[in-house]
Amino acid sequence: xxxxxxxxxxxxxxxxxxxxxxxxxxxxxxxxxxxxxxxxxxxxxxxxxxxxxxxxxxxxxxxxxxxxxxxxxxxxxxxxxxxxxxxxxxxxxxxxxxxxxxxxxxxxxxxxxxxxxxxxxxxxxxxxxxxxxxxxxxxxxxxxxxxxxxxxxxxxxxxxxxxxxxxxxxxxxxxxxxxxxxxxxxxxxxxxxxxxxxxxxxxxxxxxxxxxxxxxxxxxxxxxxxxxxxxxxxxxxxxxxxxxxxxxxxxxxxxxxxxxxxxxxxxxxxxxxxxxxxxxxxxxxxxxxxxxxxxxxxxxxxxxxxxxxxxxxxxxxxxxxxxxxxxxxxxxxxxxxxxxxxxxxxxxxxxxxxxxxxxxxxxxxxxxxxxxxxxxxxxxxxxxxxxxxxxxxxxxxxxxxxxxxxxxxxxxxxxxxxxxxxxxxxxxxxxxxxxxxxxxxxxxxxxxxxxxxxxxxxxxxxxxxxxxxxxxxxxxxxxxxxxxxxxxxxxxxxxxxxxxxxxxxxxxxxxxxxxxxxxxxxxxxxxxxxxxxxxxxxxxxxxxxxxxxxxxxxxxxxx
Numbered sequence: 001x002x003x004x005x006x007x008x009x010x011x012x013x014x015x016x017x018x019x020x021x022x023x024x025x026x027x028x029x030x031x032x033x034x035x036x037x038x039x040x041x042x043x044x045x046x047x048x049x050x051x052x053x054x055x056x057x058x059x060x061x062x063x064x065x066x067x068x069x070x071x072x073x074x075x076x077x078x079x080x081x082x083x084x085x086x087x088x089x090x091x092x093x094x095x096x097x098x099x100x101x102x103x104x105x106x107x108x109x110x111x112x113x114x115x116x117x118x119x120x121x122x123x124x125x126x127x128x129x130x131x132x133x134x135x136x137x138x139x140x141x142x143x144x145x146x147x148x149x150x151x152x153x154x155x156x157x158x159x160x161x162x163x164x165x166x167x168x169x170x171x172x173x174x175x176x177x178x179x180x181x182x183x184x185x186x187x188x189x190x191x192x193x194x195x196x197x198x199x200x201x202x203x204x205x206x207x208x209x210x211x212x213x214x215x216x217x218x219x220x221x222x223x224x225x226x227x228x229x230x231x232x233x234x235x236x237x238x239x240x241x242x243x244x245x246x247x248x249x250x251x252x253x254x255x256x257x258x259x260x261x262x263x264x265x266x267x268x269x270x271x272x273x274x275x276x277x278x279x280x281x282x283x284x285x286x287x288x289x290x291x292x293x294x295x296x297x298x299x300x301x302x303x304x305x306x307x308x309x310x311x312x313x314x315x316x317x318x319x320x321x322x323x324x325x326x327x328x329x330x331x332x333x334x335x336x337x338x339x340x341x342x343x344x345x346x347x348x349x350x351x352x353x354x355x356x357x358x359x360x361x362x363x364x365x366x367x368x369x370x371x372x373x374x375x376x377x378x379x380x381x382x383x384x385x386x387x388x389x390x391x392x393x394x395x396x397x398x399x400x401x402x403x404x405x406x407x408x409x410x411x412x413x414x415x416x417x418x419x420x421x422x423x424x425x426x427x428x429x430x431x432x433x434x435x436x437x438x439x440x441x442x443x444x445x446x447x448x449x450x451x452x453x454x455x456x457x458x459x460x461x462x463x464x465x466x467x468x469x470x471x472x473x474x475x476x477x478x479x480x481x482x483x484x485x486x487x488x489x490x491x492x493x494x495x496x497x498x499x500x501x502x503x504x505x506x507x508x509x510x511x512x513x514x515x516x517x518x519x520x521x522x523x524x525x526x527x528x529x530x531x532x533x534x535x536x537x538x539x540x541x542x543x544x545x546x547x548x549x550x551x552x553x554x555x556x557x558x559x
Contacts, residue, residue: 343358479501
């Protein structure tokens with residue numbers, strides 16, 4: 001963080017010295033979170049651009065106007081749905097770089113020109129390659145079924161995702177989410193703490209953000225902070241028969257249930273619709289028949305959920321948990337409750353996050369651009385009188401019409417600048433919405449294939465959005481990012497706010513103004529020169545992958 005602040009160079013303020021002077025008091029230092037929204041491949045690619053912009057390892061990321069080092073300064077990195085694919089792909093591939101994923105010379109990851117419905121090009125004619133691909137997925141899922149666990153469409157969806165996202169033979173069926181904790185760079189504290197988000201939901205139940213239990217997957221635990229269940233289990237032992245917060249004597253631990261692809265698929269189970277609508281695709285008939293047979297064997301009730309049976313919270317918090325007396329726990333896409341930016345894990349009081357960079361690639365408007373819906377949903381959930389917020393605090397957010405009418409969805413905006421308006425720990429939200437800089441990145445959530453040129457152009461657009469065109473749209477943007485990072489820390493240490501930061505807050509903080517009139521169709525103009533971005537992402541790359549080693553079984557960890 002010292003290096004980042006030195007490069008940002010806030011006028012008349014010595015950022016590196018400030019960090020050094022407070023280094024012995026970690027509670028005084030900034031605590032940064034980054035949240036990457038859902039939105040299918042659009043969210044993955046746009047979010048990838050932002051992550052590349054924040055990553056000090058990328059070429060030119062430390063040049064003037066760039067923001068390299070922000071990723072390394074962050075404590076948390078959360079994702080859901082397409083953003084979860086991004087976070088998962090980074091970490092399961094040994095916290096690699098975006099450039100490495102885009103330029104992988106083996107051609108095994110992020111090859112989005114090869115449809116997830118048809119599988120990777122294995123050197124034969126595509127029809128034979130696809131047949132082998134589907135057969136491999138079927139055999140992988142059959143292993144779970146043979147072990148006595150329920151199947152759902154998410155099992156197949158997760159395995160298909162793995163072929164695109166994990167650099168390993170057959171999508172790395174043995175790679176687990178808990179293996180992230182065993183990676184050397186993670187254990188040395190060189191990476192943020194990754195978190196994926198999913199929602200609890202029974203099949204065919206209707207979700208609204210105010211009544212949904214939000215679950216998280218991190219390298220150590222699976223569970224929820226919500227008062228309904230309010231507990232966590234060791235994630236490496238998902239699939240074990242927990243009861244009332246522990247394992248009965250003689251009950252064996254299960255390992256391997258936390259398959260990385262399955263967890264990424266759980267956070268994006270909305271995309272089961274890809275498989276459910278297979279008859280409307282251009283797949284060959286044998287592939288359609290294969291998918292239809294799977295759906296028939298699983299049953300309609302399992303079409304749009306991920307099954308986490310046996311319920312790890314069975315008999316736990318019986319008076320408040322909706323699932324305490326059910327042997328089955330089913331989860332769905334983390335964005336189905338309209339909280340499409342995974343802010344929930346980052347606003348928990350125990351984590352004391354100061355600032356959240358919220359990368360929003362949602363398709364809220366008719367023209368497939370964001371309009372703040374996710375921020376509004378999190379804000380309203382936090383205010384709900386039922387207590388579902390469980391002590392979380394979130395800054396005031398305007399309505400979605402105001403987002404569009406005031407242009408808050410077309411440029412970065414800070415929410416929660418004045419912390420004196422809240423009595424609890426409330427993070428500053430730096431909202432970075434998808435918008436056109438060098439490419440119209442408002443592609444459909446359900447588009448399954450992209451040419452390499454289009455993929456790279458959307459990633460580059462995300463880079464430009466995060467950096468405001470490498471500070472060409474506003475030369476002071478890097479300084480304002482630095483001021484945002486330091487904002488809560490300066491308050492805690494009672495340090496005078498630099499004049500440059502005061503000017504930044506006047507420029508980027510929402511001032512409380514609203515305009516609730518219905519807006520016209522939102523069609524933003526491009527902010528930069530439209531160009532192909534392929535050249536930035538060419539180069540050599542080496543990918544790795546984490547490995548799983550587990551040995552000890554622990555009881556339920558109550559919060």
